Amino acid sequence: MIENEYKSIKADFLPVTCSKDYRMRMFYFIAATLMYNLWRLTNLVLRDLVDADLGESPPITAGEFVELMAVFVEPQKEYG
Template sequence: MADREFDGHDVLHTLDSHDLIYLIPKREYEAALEGVEKVEDHPIADVGVEPDVEVGVDGEVSHEVNFMYLPSTEEGGDYAVFLTNRDDVAPEDVRGLCNRYSRRWEIENEYKQIKKFLPTMASTDYRVRCFNFLFACLLYNVWRLADYLLKLEIGKPIRDEPVLTAGEAIELLACFLVPYG
């Protein structure tokens, strides 16, 4: 799964040549409007798949992709268009694949939270940097576990905002990690 900036024939060719299955939103879909029109004209369906579209590099066919059309969740957008080199994409699979794509932002948001636990360092030694990152991941997981247990205790839904913020968790951990004296 990659951002729409990776929608380019050379990138798609490279991914496919390494046998990687990709799912990428189409950067611009003016050329794909015919597929959108077919979906819009259909009396029942609001998603569609245009299978086996040939993609090429330098005038030669590189591989085939499937265009997937579904209603856009963005303001002002009519349809979102994704492409994948995955074989046999059925219309009933489109929403699930595209929902999985949209959930990738959760990972990026979680990584931003992990950064809060990273210490400031000047070392360029990869071992020190790796240790600090792994330790930050451990502290992050301790925070998530503590927040989860607090939510269970007070009967708050798990998906709600944290009861214990990352900043509060860092302050509490600092009390135990930094000796007073």
């Protein structure tokens, strides 16, 4: 199970970088791990809130979660 979780972090949440600086790579890995944990928590909360049977698959896929996070993290443009 740990290998599958690491594979999901690497495939869905870890950004691609060419940096050889260990500090940048560690920051990206920690950020990806936090996003993975938030995704798992979100799916857990949604399963408890929804009364319908959702099956084994997560209500929100990893790709959908990353897109939602990008909307909230992206800086807003100021008009005026």
